Amino acid sequence: MSASDGQMPVLDQVLRMTLDSAERSGLDDRTYLMVRVAALAASDAGPASWMANLGVAAESGVTAEDIQSVLVAVAPVIGTARTVAAAGNALRGIGLAAAAAESMN
DSSP: OOGGGTSOHHHHHHHHHHHHHHHHHOOOHHHHHHHHHHHHHHTTOOHHHHHHHHHHHHHTTOOHHHHHHHHHHHHHHHOHHHHHHHHHHHHHHHHHHHHHHHHHO
């Protein structure tokens, strides 16, 4: 079952919204994904959201150093606790992705 075959309507909707916002933003892919990283941090997104976005970000050339730079940039706005939580959720998201990849092997 995949989001593309219509069996997962929530994921289908999220995918459509994401593709539409990327197109409408007018930003290049790398900038768009770095803005999303900032939004994930600001909104206290959970590990699954980080996992979904960091995979695409890495494919677009966003590095771990870029992610750290974004978190440093937004820290004064979102606060220490949220910044630390974002870093932890990002790491947990990476762990989820690694576990998912391992289970497919």
